[in-house]
Amino acid sequence: MKDKHSLAMVLLKGRTLIVLALLVIFFSLATPNFLTTNTLLLLAKHVALYGILAIGMTYVIITGGIDLSVGAVVGLAGMIAGGLIQKGLTLEFAGVTLYFDVPLVVLITVAVGALIGWLNGIIITKFGVAPFIATLGTMYIARGFAMLHSNGATYSNILGNAALGNTGFDFFGSRILGIPVGALILAVIAVVSAALLMKTTFGWHVFAIGGNSKAAKLSGVKVNKVTILVYIFSGICAAIVGIITASQLEASHPASGETWEMNAIAAAVLGGTSMMGGIGTISGTIVGAFVIGVISDGMVMCGVSEFWQMIIKGLVIILAVIIDQFQRNMEAKMALAARNEAKKEG
DSSP states (O other): OOOHHHHHHHHHHHHHHHHHHHHHHHHHHHHTTTTTTTHHHHHHHHHHHHHHHHHHHHHHHTTOOTTTTHHHHHHHHHHHHHHHTTTTTEEEEEEEEOOHHHHHHHHHHHHHHHHHHHHHHHHHHHSSSHHHHHHHHHHHHHHHHHHHTTTTTOEEEEOOOOOGGGOGGGGGEEEEETTHHHHHHHHHHHHHHHHHHHHHHHHHHHHHHOHHHHHHHHHHHHHHHHHHHHHHHHHHHHHHHHHHHHHHHHHOOOTTTTHHHHHHHHHHTTOOOTSSSSOOOEEEEEEHHHHHHHHHHHHHHHHHHHHHHHHHHHHHHHHHHHHHHHHHHHHHHHHHHHHHHHHOOO
């Protein structure tokens, strides 16, 4: 019986990799073009977007929170970057328009994402608003500002002007040695965020808050400060995704990123991050992002309706949470059985 439980736990812990392998096999059989170089490069571009968003979401969920605003921040970030490149920043009182180079445009855009994350953190920690409600509100605010930025219009051909010194934005949508820049950015963020989460005091504090915030506070953890920093990080990740998306499309649309928060949540949960908080890994989230990417691209190649795709993704999230709860219950039972056996031997 013990061996069976051990085997079940191994399968549960490796479930995301198993699912990913099965999906790759299925779609490679269902559509002959699935494993071609072009398809895999397209998949890498999509996984990069989902993965970066999901990394920020992983931090948030580990603390026991949720961030529904990330999809809207993607749209707002793209509009800010696109607007700064195409129209610049007009100072009405001075009668001048300022144009910024690409690094400064990126810095301003990321700062806006951080600001929205900070706002989420303040609302949650200082005013005691539930994360779901707080981030739902900022989701609407961010999406509204994205629409107001251009009255709902798209900024197209955001390549900049050499005479204005703001060219080069298309770099984030390009490739280096055949690899999408977005995928390289994902790799850097993943390595840094994984090290931060697993190897630093800050990471321990993140887990402690998700495990038991009251106990963490009593042990000296600055719960409010860490929570705010986690939401700032999530906002920064969303802004980076907005920049990459706009660069890939060479255009900014205020509706970009719609429902992407669901992809981020799904990737994190599929990767083993517990919605109850206190459990999660960046490596698992990356695998989860690949699962979401393979499902999305595979269904498109198979001609599955977008409406069915939404239904399937919803079912995937529900199933992932159910399996996570089952795993937690099994671990608790095994721990209890081990303690009882130790008492008998003692």
